[in-house]
Amino acid sequence: MLSKKQARAFFLGGTLVTFLVFIGLTVYSLSLSQDQSNHENITESVVRGKIIWEENNCMGCHTILGEGAYYAPELTKVIDRLNQKYDGQGEEVIKSILMSEVPWQPNGRKMVAYSMTEQEAEDMIAFFEWIGEIDLNGFDRIVSPLAKDKINN
Amino acid sequence: MKYKSQKVAYWFFALSMLLLVLQIVYGFVMGFARIGLDNLHDFIPFNTARAVHTNLLVVWLLSGFMGAAYYIIPEEAQRELVSVKLAYVQLISLAVVGVVAIVGYHFNYWEGRKFLEIPRPLDFLVVANVLLFLGLILVTLFKGKRRTTTALVLSMGLLFAALLYLPGMLPFDSQVTDSFFRWWVVHLWVEGVWELIMGGILSFLLIKLTGVDREVIEKWLYVIVGLTFLSGVLGTGHHYYYIGVNKIWLIVGGIFSALEPLAFLAMALFAVNMYRKGEKKHPNKLALYWTLGAAIVSFVGAGLLGFAHTLPQTNLYTHGTLVTAMHGHLAFWGAYGMIVLAIISYALPNLTGRKLYQSTRGRAAYWLSNIGMIGMTVAFGVAGVAQVYLERKFGMDFMQVQGEISVHFVVLILCATIFTTGIVLYVIDFYKHGKPNDEALEQTID
Ligand code: HEM
Ligand code: HEM
Numbered sequence: 222m223l224s225k226k227q228a229r230a231f232f233l234g235g236t237l238v239t240f241l242v243f244i245g246l247t248v249y250s251l252s253l254s255q256d257q258s259n260h261e262n263i264t265e266s267v268v269r270g271k272i273i274w275e276e277n278n279c280m281g282c283h284t285i286l287g288e289g290a291y292y293a294p295e296l297t298k299v300i301d302r303l304n305q306k307y308d309g310q311g312e313e314v315i316k317s318i319l320m321s322e323v324p325w326q327p328n329g330r331k332m333v334a335y336s337m338t339e340q341e342a343e344d345m346i347a348f349f350e351w352i353g354e355i356d357l358n359g360f361d362r363i364v365s366p367l368a369k370d371k372i373n374n
Numbered sequence: 375m376k377y378k379s380q381k382v383a384y385w386f387f388a389l390s391m392l393l394l395v396l397q398i399v400y401g402f403v404m405g406f407a408r409i410g411l412d413n414l415h416d417f418i419p420f421n422t423a424r425a426v427h428t429n430l431l432v433v434w435l436l437s438g439f440m441g442a443a444y445y446i447i448p449e450e451a452q453r454e455l456v457s458v459k460l461a462y463v464q465l466i467s468l469a470v471v472g473v474v475a476i477v478g479y480h481f482n483y484w485e486g487r488k489f490l491e492i493p494r495p496l497d498f499l500v501v502a503n504v505l506l507f508l509g510l511i512l513v514t515l516f517k518g519k520r521r522t523t524t525a526l527v528l529s530m531g532l533l534f535a536a537l538l539y540l541p542g543m544l545p546f547d548s549q550v551t552d553s554f555f556r557w558w559v560v561h562l563w564v565e566g567v568w569e570l571i572m573g574g575i576l577s578f579l580l581i582k583l584t585g586v587d588r589e590v591i592e593k594w595l596y597v598i599v600g601l602t603f604l605s606g607v608l609g610t611g612h613h614y615y616y617i618g619v620n621k622i623w624l625i626v627g628g629i630f631s632a633l634e635p636l637a638f639l640a641m642a643l644f645a646v647n648m649y650r651k652g653e654k655k656h657p658n659k660l661a662l663y664w665t666l667g668a669a670i671v672s673f674v675g676a677g678l679l680g681f682a683h684t685l686p687q688t689n690l691y692t693h694g695t696l697v698t699a700m701h702g703h704l705a706f707w708g709a710y711g712m713i714v715l716a717i718i719s720y721a722l723p724n725l726t727g728r729k730l731y732q733s734t735r736g737r738a739a740y741w742l743s744n745i746g747m748i749g750m751t752v753a754f755g756v757a758g759v760a761q762v763y764l765e766r767k768f769g770m771d772f773m774q775v776q777g778e779i780s781v782h783f784v785v786l787i788l789c790a791t792i793f794t795t796g797i798v799l800y801v802i803d804f805y806k807h808g809k810p811n812d813e814a815l816e817q818t819i820d
């Protein structure tokens with residue numbers, strides 16, 4: 222029968238080995254050669270966009286990269302999606318939503334009215350443009366079936 | 375209760391009760407918003423309600439864990455806490471930081487990073503608070519007469535939970551790396567170190583309630599936490615499938631996260647077997663219900679419902695849908711909600727000297743809250759599966775799908791009402807026990 226000492230060795234050994242492998246894989250998958258996110262395209266505007274994204278907790282209603290809340294649409298591919306819906310006017314529509322003084326509610330469900338400045342809205346769009354190009358291992362097609370492929374052909 | 379300083383646990387439990395009730399209020403705000411009753415939008419928009427709901431959840435659980443540690447560690451170490459005064463300082467500062475954060479969320483003072491919304495400056499206060507807590511617990515443990523495995527596993531869980539808070543404070547320019555390290559906190563907490571905390575509390579309760587030999591219980595405790603880390607650390611990969619990092623995580627995350635339910639299965643089998651084996655008939659049946667319930671419901675909520683969407687082929691479609699919310703509710707409730715309510719049910723009669731564990735109120739609280747929560751899980755699940763098919767398989771527009779599934783949120787609100795009735799009864803029971811007192815020292819049934 223298993224003794225308490227053996228059980229402890231199993232715990233300590235298993236933890237140590239998996240932890241080391243985990244660190245190794247983390248270093249590997251975050252290394253530059255494995256980058257799938259076009260890291261070099263993160264401009265200052267994109268970074269400002271990310272800060273606006275966080276300061277307003279947009280993730281508290283929307284998902285991005287499939288993470289966040291399930292109350293409002295996924296935004297990873299939002300530009301492509303709205304381009305298709307509004308004849309290539311996606312960016313303009315996004316800007317007007319963000320700069321609006323009254324809550325946007327095309328389907329009855331309200332979004333917070335952010336009254337952003339033009340500059341802020343453009344930073345947000347830069348952020349969406351960057352994030353829309355990331356290679357998501359196939360999720361990019363599932364999450365927004367309206368996007369890319371359909372527009373391009 | 376054997377040591378006077380254990381009384382401080384009561385106040386952590388009381389804080390826990392208060393925050394649980396508030397959490398539920400904000401849950402209803404979201405539930406109603408989802409069926410079109412969003413009248414509070416100007417004051418509490420959905421994202422505020424959500425941040426408050428999930429943060430209150432984390433804080434009431436942490437407060438419960440801390441109370442559990444203040445109750446368990448003196449008894450295991452066989453000595454008084456090193457400083458009761460500092461423990462009260464820690465309690466008050468925890469409450470203050472919590473309240474400031476929650477109030478701040480109503481005024482756009484937050485960081486929109488799911489579960490880690492507390493702004494960086496407040497993070498430092500959280501760290502200071504937790505360091506004080508750990509100091510008190512660890513010094514008590516090391517000055518104690520004995521260092522049991524139960525106490526060690528519990529303290530190790532609390533220590534690692536504190537350390538793992540730090541990666542969440544690192545700043546990144548890329549949303550991808552930001553998300554990557556956010557999971558070091560969120561995933562490695564709930565599918566790693568919190569399971570140590572749960573295991574420690576579970577083993578303490580089983581020793582007390584079943585009378586099975588400590589050596590046997592603690593041996594299995596090592597096996598359980600061994601399984602937890604063996605699967606859970608690399609299982610983090612199940613959050614890395616589709617966020618823009620290497621495909622290797624599809625394989626590693628898929629395999630190891632599929633093994634994670636084993637730890638929960640082991641926990642359930644362990645609790646049930648110890649109960650069967652135990653000769654002791656402890657009169658506090660209510661605490662036993664909650665203890666066995668936690669072990670079993672966590673297997674269903676975390677183990678089975680987690681497995682249901684953890685393989686990359688499935689997660690491709692369910693990632694970021696209401697299927698995740700279904701799993702999140704039953705997993706948090708079964709594993710961490712119920713274990714906190716279990717230790718409170720056990721400790722309260724001992725702290726106050728009032729033995730109310732025969733009451734029908736206590737039983738009703740148990741059954742109503744569990745039945746309500748299972749109903750809520752089903753409501754989220756039906757909505758989630760419908761969402762996956764309509765939106766992800768058939769390509770319907772997101773908001774159109776939301777219209778189709780809003781009826782399930784009426785069911786959610788009905789079940790949530792049953793759940794809330796149970797919780798209200800539990801809180802009334804808590805209140806009726808009265809305050810902790812030193813006379814309780816002689817009346818404790820071990
Ligand atoms: C007590 C333990 C657990 C708790 C409290 C828990 C809770 C949660 C929560 C709250 C989320 C949503 C996180 C977010 O999007 O920020 C989540 C996601 C997830 N959980 Fe768990 N979980 C537990 C155990 C498990 C286990 C054992 C498995 C696998 C067997 C699992 C599989 C998953 C998966 C695959 C996701 C990602 C869903 C998605 O892609 O949207 N969980 N969990
Ligand atoms: C009256 C009871 C409750 C109601 C009506 C309720 C409702 C909700 C709603 C509507 C959401 C947001 C889902 C979305 O993004 O659209 C949510 C999120 C969440 N709730 Fe509750 N809730 C209740 C109680 C609880 C309890 C008791 C727990 C834990 C034990 C809990 C844990 C969570 C978690 C972890 C999330 C985040 C889930 C995720 O992101 O996947 N809730 N809740």
Ligand SMILES: [Fe+2]
Nearest residue numbers: 561565610612
């Ligand atoms: Fe996870």
